[in-house]
Amino acid sequence: METDLAALPKVLLHDHLDGGLRPATVLDIARQEGYDALPADDVDDLARWFAEAADSGSLVRYLQTFDHTVGVMQTREALARVARECAVDLAADGVVYAESRYAPEQHLRQGLTLDDVVLAVNRGFREGEEEAAGQGRPIRVRVLPSAMRHAARSVEIAELTVRHLGDQVAGFDIAGAEDGFPPTRHLEAFDYLRQHNAHFTIHAGEAFGLPSIWEAIQFCGADRLGHGVRIVDDIVLDGVPVTEDLPAAIARAATDPRAFELGALAAYVRDTRIPLEMCPSSNVQTGAAASIEAHPISLLKDLQFRVTLNTDNRLMSATSMTREAGLLVERAGWTRADLRRVTVNAMKSAFLPFDERLDIIEGVLKPAYDGT
Numbered sequence: 288m289e290t291d292l293a294a295l296p297k298v299l300l301h302d303h304l305d306g307g308l309r310p311a312t313v314l315d316i317a318r319q320e321g322y323d324a325l326p327a328d329d330v331d332d333l334a335r336w337f338a339e340a341a342d343s344g345s346l347v348r349y350l351q352t353f354d355h356t357v358g359v360m361q362t363r364e365a366l367a368r369v370a371r372e373c374a375v376d377l378a379a380d381g382v383v384y385a386e387s388r389y390a391p392e393q394h395l396r397q398g399l400t401l402d403d404v405v406l407a408v409n410r411g412f413r414e415g416e417e418e419a420a421g422q423g424r425p426i427r428v429r430v431l432p433s434a435m436r437h438a439a440r441s442v443e444i445a446e447l448t449v450r451h452l453g454d455q456v457a458g459f460d461i462a463g464a465e466d467g468f469p470p471t472r473h474l475e476a477f478d479y480l481r482q483h484n485a486h487f488t489i490h491a492g493e494a495f496g497l498p499s500i501w502e503a504i505q506f507c508g509a510d511r512l513g514h515g516v517r518i519v520d521d522i523v524l525d526g527v528p529v530t531e532d533l534p535a536a537i538a539r540a541a542t543d544p545r546a547f548e549l550g551a552l553a554a555y556v557r558d559t560r561i562p563l564e565m566c567p568s569s570n571v572q573t574g575a576a577a578s579i580e581a582h583p584i585s586l587l588k589d590l591q592f593r594v595t596l597n598t599d600n601r602l603m604s605a606t607s608m609t610r611e612a613g614l615l616v617e618r619a620g621w622t623r624a625d626l627r628r629v630t631v632n633a634m635k636s637a638f639l640p641f642d643e644r645l646d647i648i649e650g651v652l653k654p655a656y657d658g659t
């Protein structure tokens with residue numbers, strides 16, 4: 288494909304602030320603040336450690352690597368710096384609109400309040416947006432505070448989100464280990480958010496299957512699904528679950544998408560256009576997908592689910608939006624039209640006002656992808 292992927296405008300809905308630090312920044316802040324638990328003391332070794340430790344085949348072990356990024360994000364200065372660098376790095380990768388998520392409750396170890404954390408991160412993002420614009424790479428970044436599914440602070444985080452809505456904050460997320468921690472543990476938070484007309488997404492269908500997706504949508508009322516990759520458990524081809532032979536299903540979907548039968552939940556997700564925030568490299572690392580070639584994103588894209596492409600954790604997956612797009616092009620046969628589709632899907636699904644979404648689709652995305 289004769290396309291400069293780095294130059295194409297990209298839209299990113301699922302990127303963890305504490306999963307995207309520059310390795311050099313982790314080292315730098317650790318030195319400044321006397322954090323002495325890092326597993327390496329050189330930039331390349333540290334970058335390699337994150338990628339290898341995250342490559343475990345298990346979400347729970349993958350999440351343990353966050354100890355060291357959260358560990359160096361405990362002051363206003365560190366939080367603002369990480370957010371500023373995040374905006375600049377995403378802009379350099381061609382991202383024009385991003386939603387960044389992180390769990391404020393994990394950044395209170397040195398005495399900050401939840402509101403202090405949000406204000407510091409927001410300031411960092413505003414500075415990063417200005418710096419990127421000055422470099423001729425305009426980007427808009429919005430923030431999704433996450434609550435942790437195993438913890439018990441989701442109502443507080445939902446209230447925090449609503450308090451800051453309209454500033455940089457655009458919605459809410461729930462993250463962390465999935466198996467054993469169903470989203471219905473947090474119904475009170477979701478009720479509160481809906482009553483305040485706030486948007487939210489839920490990590491579901493990554494390390495656990497259909498029940499998690501079903502609860503997220505039908506009990507919690509999620510606007511979007513983080514990953515949602517296991518929705519393929521509810522799709523059948525010629526009487527056989529597609530999960531029995533994903534490569535064959537992917538090949539067939541490219542030419543014969545009407546041959547597939549959707550169960551009630553998969554049909555609901557597709558019919559109601561629920562956005563799927565899919566993260567191929569991250570899923571391969573946690574074992575939610577076998578490979579990029581066999582990743583369900585290609586099947587779901589051809590069955591016309593509302594698929595979006597995301598990085599999840601750029602540090603732990605040593606990745607970027609350009610790299611994720613390149614992997615799909617090289618290993619899964621994606622075309623420029625496919626990339627246009629997921630990019631427009633993402634912008635349609637953003638937690639930004641409708642008119643602002645439309646301006647980016649019509650003013651930035653379509654002209655670039657269509658060469659007009």
Ligand SMILES: O=c1[nH]cnc2c1ncn2[C@@H]1O[C@H](CO)[C@@H](O)[C@H]1O
Pocket residue numbers: 303304305306346350353357388389390393433462463464490493569599600
């Ligand atoms: O793929 C994921 N699934 C579930 N939780 C995640 C994933 N990536 C990161 N986090 C969790 O979200 C927190 C806030 O950003 C991170 O600290 C990490 O524990």
Ligand SMILES: [Zn+2]
Pocket residue numbers: 301303462490513599
């Ligand atoms: Zn995630």
